[in-house]
Amino acid sequence: MTLTLSDVYTDFFTLGEAVLRMLGDIHGVEITDDDLHAVRAGFGTMPAHEDVASGLGQLRDKGYRLVTLTNSPPSPGGEAPLQRAGLDHFFDVAKQLGVQPSDCMMVAAHTWDTIGAQAAGFSGALIRRSGNAPLPAPGTLQPAVVASDLVDLARQLHDALPHRTLG
Numbered sequence: 001m002t003l004t005l006s007d008v009y010t011d012f013f014t015l016g017e018a019v020l021r022m023l024g025d026i027h028g029v030e031i032t033d034d035d036l037h038a039v040r041a042g043f044g045t046m047p048a049h050e051d052v053a054s055g056l057g058q059l060r061d062k063g064y065r066l067v068t069l070t071n072s073p074p075s076p077g078g079e080a081p082l083q084r085a086g087l088d089h090f091f092d093v094a095k096q097l098g099v100q101p102s103d104c105m106m107v108a109a110h111t112w113d114t115i116g117a118q119a120a121g122f123s124g125a126l127i128r129r130s131g132n133a134p135l136p137a138p139g140t141l142q143p144a145v146v147a148s149d150l151v152d153l154a155r156q157l158h159d160a161l162p163h164r165t166l167g
Helices: 012-026 033-045 052-061 111-119 150-160
Strands: 105-108 123-127 145-147
Touching (some): 012 033, 105 111, 111 123, 123 150
Parallel strands (some): 105 123
């Protein structure tokens, strides 16, 4: 956010590599180009969490239209991250939906993503993966839903809106 507000764009992976080198310097650990390559390759081959396909299926079955936003580049083989994970069939294209931001919910495992989406008029749902939590700073936008995983999110949304017609 500091870089964005300073009008300096740095892509996610370049920034991540720089932070890894910075942390290595702070802790006296040499970070080599091979180390950075291994981390980048790891990002490109990470599998989805075990609950994701089931949770997305439940949301889709309940009538929710699913759209994805990503800043992850395709792999060297040309596959996008959701294609590699076998999840691309769950998602529609946002532009084709013709919906307003207020009719959308950003579901993310990082608070900064939900805050950004909420600032743009979306509602937010935070998936509490290991090491995640809402940011309880005064004045900070809070997610409308906090769930342990996508299956829990589908349950919470269904319980809150059991008779809502979607789609």
